Amino acid sequence: MKALIIILTLNLFAVQMVWGQSPEKYTPYKMRQDVDSLVKYLLETHPNPFYRYPEASFFKNVSRIKSQLDRNLNKVDFYLRIAPLLGTLDDGHTDLHIGQFYNSLNPFVLPYHVKLSTKKPFITCSGAYQGLKAELPLGAEILSINNIPALKIVNDIIDLNTGESRLFRAEFGATRFYFYLEALYRANGIYQLKYKSKGIVKAITIKGIRKTVLDDLAKRQADGKNHADRVYALRLLNDDQTAVIDFKSFDWNGFKNFADSAFRVIKEKHVQNLIINLIDNGGGDSDVGDALFQYLLNKPFTQYAKVIGKNSALLKQRLREHRLNKPLDSADKVLLARPNGSLDTQYVDQISIGNTPLRFNGRVILLVNIETYSSASDFAQCFKYYNRGIIIGEETGGLIKSYGDIVTTHLPNTGLELTISSKLYYNVGANENDWRGVIPDIYSSPDKALQRALDVVNGKK
Structure with a gap:
């Protein structure tokens, strides 16, 4: 497996991530073809995809997204563009899947479980990954990550998930929290958290851990359990x-x-x-x-x-x-x-x-x-x-x-x-x-x- 290549460039002091596992980028023409294929498969297969969301609004979204595909994108960035199309349909079984591919890139992971909600507290710490020492208190309310407010993070995650309710989409998105922090916000494994615990607001910087390292740890802990x-x-x-x-x-x-x-x-x-x-x-x-x-x-x-x-x-x-x-x-x-x-x-x-x-x-x-x-x-x-x-x-x-x-x-x-x-x-x-x-x-x-x-x-x- 190729390593994930991180290229640091000075661009308004931002860090850009390049996906080393699959350097291939797709032309606007090919991505628009994929959007058309998605719509074709959906209409041919689903009994009634517009049972809640108006068909006219859906096709307006399709046209908007296709018009915005005006430069080459990698697979992850293309996914981020089109996943909200299916999110509007409120069907948790109709979905696009990027997790297996993304994990093959051996990304950084914020090694904490979180609970996401549509109401305050929007992000709550549910504990560190098993086997790791916790720096963030259990039950702490996370107010922001890398200066991005918790409410924005939750709403962005909801938009990229499917499901029959916004709350379910938030809670389901919590299972892939690390993906959104990297794919959406390019955290590059550095997470500056502002959190509240026992009424006191504090700040902490947590370094991410590579996915393969966490997988090896989980495998060792699972050995001996059927x-x-x-x-x-x-x-x-x-x-x-x-x-x-x-x-x-x-x-x-x-x-x-x-x-x-x-x-x-x-x-x-x-x-x-x-x-x-x-x-x-x-x-x-x-x-x-x-x-x-x-x-x-x-x-x-x-x-x-x-x-x-x-x-x-x-x-x-x-x-x-x-x-x-x-x-x-x-x-x-x-x-x-x-x-x-x-x-x-x-x-x-x-x-x-x-x-x-x-x-x-x-x-x-x-x-x-x-x-x-x-x-x-x-x-x-x-x-x-x-x-x-x-x-x-x-x-x-x-x-x-x-x-x-x-x-x-x-x-x-x-x-x-x-x-x-x-x-x-x-x-x-x-x-x-x-x-x-x-x-x-x-x-x-x-x-x-x-x-x-x-x-x-x-x-x-």
Whole structure:
């Protein structure tokens, strides 16, 4: 891997970064071609990309961006120009992806986790990366970075992310905070922070650490831990009367073994209360939710009422790739024969309940927040619809009527990865105008949701 080349030039005392990993720059003609390709793929594949944002406004933005592509740009700078196009559509599954390429440049990283919000405090320190000594206090409010106000940083990040709400886009952007500091503001690994802690405003300069160094540190810390341990965890509280299952994602890998083991412990310990923590769970495979409900429900269920899908060339290409060297079944042949642009509506059958001796019949409390998304929010809506227990936390970022089932392609010249929703999902119980998340029974901030659940368990209001 080539090193990232930093060229220091005197330009109004600014530091310019040159992307050494890929020196290639793209001409305005090629970038405009990519913009046209993005629009073409979007219109051909998405069931209704303008369900919230006016089509005329979108195409006005397209024309403006194309007119401003008047000089050669590298891949990162081109991404910064066009990513806001998709952000306006309020669909978290329709997105451009730069992270893998950007990380290959071995960039500098501000080694702190942060929380971003649309309200004060806009940026909050959530702690240093694991294994590093913290110079910035936990919970400190970051007021500015390199003299850029926190509110501007958050708004710039929101513009470059997709999602169904501005708050979700801010919180999702926090997972790639280091990218924006370098790509947008050219920090070059030097971060001058002004922050407030315990009512006192202070300043500190923090040096960035290269991505490969942090990756090596994370790998060493992860050695000896299996995948399931990192994604799922079981805790016993209150003299084993209460169990907490923490889910970080709906990842099928390792789930069945974990679930059997966890619910066997719950049964053997005669647990009375189960808290399922989906806070910050970004989703994954909805089949994991179906499998989990087998341990929680005693009647047939479905997470979805109906699904409206759009037939397209990209969707058919995805099918052919999945069936490579395998025979096509009758359903595959029907899909491939459907005209591109046509819509199909599928009504979802209920799933039967299996005969498991590990089913839990006690009280269940579900914890959610704005970053409970996609398949995790689908699970929460199903949980609510079948009255399996109470939900505590924030309204989920994932909507109960939402787009998903992504198809993937790449822009022809820059190679940027583009994902596009191909289906519109109606969660069970969702109506035509339900463009909203799952509403909790008890509102709580994420940091206090578990304690609020324990208060319910202990009979407190």
